[in-house]
Amino acid sequence: MNIMQQMQEALKSQIEDAVVKADLATKEELPAIILEQPKDKAHGDYATNIAMQLARIAKKAPRKIAEDILANFDGEKASVTKAEIAGPGFINFFLNNTYLSDLIPTILEQGKDYGNSTIGKNEKIQVEFVSANPTGDLHLGHARGASVGDSLCNVLQKAGYDVAREYYINDAGNQIVNLAKSVQARYMQALGKEMDMPEDGYQGADIIALGEKLAKEHGDKLLEESEEKQLSYFRDYGLKYELDKLATDLKAFRVSFDHWFSETSLYEDKRIEPALDVLKEKGYIFEEDGATWFRSTDFGDDKNRVLIKNDSTYTYLTPDIAYHKNKLDRGFNKLINIWGADHHGYIPRMRAAIQALGYDADTLEVEIIQMVNLFENGEKIKMSKRTGKAVTLRELMEEVGIDAIRYFFVMRSCDSHLDFDMNLAKSESNDNPVYYVQYAHARICTMLKQAADKGIDFKDFDASLLTSEKAETLLKKLGEFTQVVGDAAMNRTPHRITNYVFDLASLLHSFYNAEKVLDPENVEGTKARLALMDAVRITIANALDLIGVEAPESM
RNA sequence: GUCCCAGUAGCUCAGCAGGAUAGAGCAACAGCCUUCUAAGCUGUGGGUCGCAGGUUCGAAUCCUGCCUGGGACGCCA
Structure with missing residues (x-):
């Protein structure tokens, strides 16, 4: 548990004690204490809405409840310097921010590991993504899936999940x-x-x-x-030829897999019949019109699905069921599939199959990636699968560069259609968020290098000298990183990492313009600021690493 | 017709388990380089959160209906 979490837990437990002591609710009745970080600094470092939540249980007005809580609240145990009641019944806590000074040494010590947590509890989770047919080049939709999938895996790993990345090769049929x-x-x-x-x-x-x-x-x-x-x-x-090309392109795109699973191997290893047998034994199979059907409507699908066609060959679904059974047999307790929006209609039948095999429906999670539209010079570039005139990932990598593509594709929520602006992605200007973030990292590296050249060693820095508002804001942002990674993992939302790192870069630039880091007049202050800069550098690099973007030392 | 996703500032989008005055970037306007990278910073203006109901102390967020845009509805993969 990191410093920020310890702080929050301490505060929560003090609030709980106060509620019970004030006789407002028993421990059993008490809802989970929610701490939020107010947007407005005047509302303190943390705020809780517990008084409003207790209104019904305690049958009192929220503000009165808040008063009772504070009367029984021991602030010292949670580093609270001031607590106020505000608005409809919020309690705002102002903390003794010396805890923040412990943050920098932690980050410097943890380095690449800063941001790691154990919230995943080592859960075995398999992520299948890209899985493009080996019949052509990867296009933009695959590239988005690859970016999101790889980043999600990175995020899950950092949050303590045991992740396996897999590519399903449709090499049969x-x-x-x-x-x-x-x-x-x-x-x-x-x-x-x-x-x-x-x-x-x-x-x-x-x-x-x-x-x-x-x-x-x-x-x-x-x-x-x-x-x-x-x-x-x-x-x-x-x-x-196609598979080699896929593997080469994906590797160049900084995406790798633990396992490339061949559909043909399901036939060779005789895994399809046994999977069908399981469904048959459980009574989910029937014959009609010369075909063999899966009664997926038993599990909420809107129609039943053919498994064996009347020409006695399998449909796509059949080996796919065997494949998913195989995944589950391998001991994964959570399967995440990342699919393009055009496959969303396939979800109910696959989820039905998972249930028919005897697992909970939510064993399988499907993340749907919405479509990508490519824009150049303000015009939409039409893509046609039929004529093969789609822009390929390889072309895009050559023209735009990997960093920009990876960043852009993971920048938006998967649920949103994504407009990929070629001109913006290519531009080496402050309009381009990738450069904006990378520039922040490079700026810090320059300062650290200059300090090293001057022989400044900041190992014995005193973080309590970082009292400016901008330094404090920066510190708080650094402290959020672990939580952000954890949230991104649990909610399967890697785009939060780009939001976070952009905000962090923005705060860094602002700090940089407001304060001179290397100040010959003030050696101790310089050391403290250098330590802060190093902590920001590490955090930016770690965040960028999660989304497969390089952190350059100079630009 | 059924299902999925989206609809938030002129544009592209955030908005975490419902919370305080809805945010950012771009675009517009006004400033900042004898000083660690101006690929940067500071400030100003800009919003019926698609519409209508409902749930509640409180809704951009949850529920229902509708409208608009995109996608899916095969014994294709």
């Missing part, structure tokens, strides 16, 4: 047959022979390049093989 046919057509075309693309073929430039590559390497030799052998070759070759 129709789309792979299509891939093989598409590669074949592109290969033929590269040889100068007439061949139409299959109807649902993959039109991407990557497949054209692949066809040319094959033509170059093999000439027309591949045509000597049987059609079946050719397609099998194109399938394997295309799959490997």
Whole structure:
């Protein structure tokens, strides 16, 4: 538990004691004490609404209750210097802020670990994200999913969850047959022979390049093989090529996975039948119109779903159920899937399957990532999957840079559609939030370097010298970091990290402009400020690390 | 028709378990570089929180209905 949490817990327990002592409520009746940090400084460091909450239980006016609480409140035990009743019945607490001076040594000592907590209680949680079909390049939607997924995993880990990152490879089924046919057509075309693309073929430039590559390497030799052998070759070759490309691009994008799970392996390891058997035993399976169905409506889905088509092949859902069963068999007690908005309709049936397998519905959480619109020069860039004319992640990385993409994609709540402004992301100006934050970090590094060059050692700093309002605001913000990470983890909202780090950078810039850090006239003050700067540097770097953005030492 | 997401300042969006006068960036306007990076700072103006009800001490936040925009509703994946 960090200093801020200790402070809050101490305060809460004093409030609880006071309520019980004042005979307003018993310990059992008492609701959880809520402490909030008022926006207005005149309202103190913390405020509680407990008096209003107790109005019904104690049958008294909130302000009267607040008075009774304060009459029985021992402020000294919680570092409270002043407590006031305000508004409809808030109690505002003003704290002795010396506790803040303990914060800097903690941050400096913890370094990269500052912000870590144990609220995840080591819970085994699996996050499946991206899982783009190996049939083309990653586009913007995947990139957002990758950014959010990776950042969420980082946040969860920092908050003490035991996280496994997984990519589900859809390397079985129709789309792979299509891939093989598409590669074949592109290969033929590269040889100068007439061949139409299959109807649902993959039109991407990557497949054209692949066809040319094959033509170059093999000439027309591949045509000597049987059609079946050719397609099998194109399938394997295309799959490997696409998967390598996905892995390379994602790695470049600073996203890695603990496990790449192959759909085909479900067939090879005979995992699909046993999963179906479980549903069958429990009576959720029935036959109709020559097909095998899952009665997902038993669990709130709006219609039942086919598992085995009347041509005796599986639907997409069937191996996916086996896959999720496998995840659960591996001992994860929480599964998070990150899907694009176009898959949201798939949630009820998957959740039904989880329940049919004997688990709670909320074992599976699905985070839906809304769509991305790309804007350049104020105009929306149209994307078309059919013609393959979508902007790829690779192109975007080359044009915009990884830091800006990662930051922009995680900056907004997943629920919101995201307008990605190319001009803004590319601009090296203060309009660009990424540069704004990185600049704050670089500024600090410059000061620390200059101090080091001058031989200033601030190890023996005295934090009590940091009395200015701007320094104090900065300190309080630093103290919030652990809580912010914990909230982002529990609510699955990595965008809070960008909000936080932006605010922190803003406070740093403000402080920087108001106070001279390196002051030859005041050695002790300089040391204290340098220590504060180092703590800010560490916190910014840790926050940026969570969202996969670099923290440069100079710009 | 059913379901999901969104609707907050001119624009893009925050707003944490309901809390005090609704915030930030951009844009507009006015200032700050003989001083640690002006990729920065300071200040001003700008809002019926889509609409209508309800829940309560209190609603941008929760519930219901409606309106608008986007998406999903396959024996596709």
